[in-house]
Amino acid sequence: MNHLFALESQLRLVGLALTAMGAFHIVLPRLVDWPTDLARTSLLTRQVSYAHLFFIGLTCVLLGLLPLCYAPELLAGTSLGTALLAGQTLFWGARWAFQFVYFSPTLWRGDRFRTAGHIALAVLWTWVTAVFAYALLVGPA
Template sequence: MELQLKITGILMIALALLHVIFPRYFNWKQELMPLSVINREMMYVHAFFIALTVLLMGLLCLTSAGALLGTALGRRICLGFALFWMARLCIQFFGYSSRSWKGKRFETAVHVAFSFLWLYLSGVFMFTYLG
């Protein structure tokens, strides 16, 4: 299971770094222009802090897999991570409209790939918590 935690760490670090391209890929400069300044800034700030949180989760898994597996606190942290990623998995299906991806080859592939990623992360952390 230690290897699985380290793999999740690498995946989360990569996911955090992927956030760097969001503003350009999603054309935030133009798309967010109609919003008030505070709402526009909140999009950037929240995206930054989500990326930072995922990066720190990844670093914790990569550098402290043994502690996550071998201590009561580590297992509780894994329970929190499992709940976080399970919530993200639910949002994948209930928070986003299928119009964003249905009938579009690339977007559907991304939707499916990330659905499996959220499921994998949820599973690894839940199995770690359960011991």
Template sequence: MEIHYKVIGFLLIILALIHIVFPKYFDWVTELKSLSLINRQMMTIHTFFVALTVFLMGLLCLTSSKELIHTILGKKISLGLGIFWSIRLIVQFFGYSSSLWKGKRFETFMHIVFSLFWAYLSLIFFSASFN
């Protein structure tokens, strides 16, 4: 199980770093121009904090996998992470319109990859919390 936590830690850190390119990739300068200043800044600041949280989750998994799996506190944290990523998995299907990915090769591929990734995270964290 510890190897899963190490893999998850590495992947979460990569995911957090990918957030750096979001503003350019999604053309936020143009796309967010019509928003009020507060909404524009909320988008960028919330994206930063999502990335920071994902990075810290990854760092925790990399550096404390044994504790997360084998201690009472670690199991509680793992349960919380399992709940968090399960909700993220549900949002993948019910929070985003399927028109964003259906019929689009790259977007469909990414939808599938991230759905599987969220499911993997949920499964591993729940498994560890109940063992």
């Protein structure tokens, strides 16, 4: 029984972290100086970039609210709960892979702030993916 409570707690913490990550997208552009970078692009590119940023943030919030508010239901062993856990595992697993395969190390090497961000995100995506994968594989206790 303690195992289920621990996993449920981990799911809720992951949900909280993802919700916070989504909210963080409000300040992210200024933090990494995207307005300056995007000022040199076309209006279409700027608007698409900010629209994508908004929807990525919203996706993080919505995907975070599922485990934050419905952890017991996700662990109940229903087909819907299993499907949602599988979807989250695949989604965040892909994000984890992108951290190492897609983003060039030249983006963060030699810059302490960006290196810290890279490491923090690598740890975050590893934890998020591991919790969803473990919940999916272990199922209801």
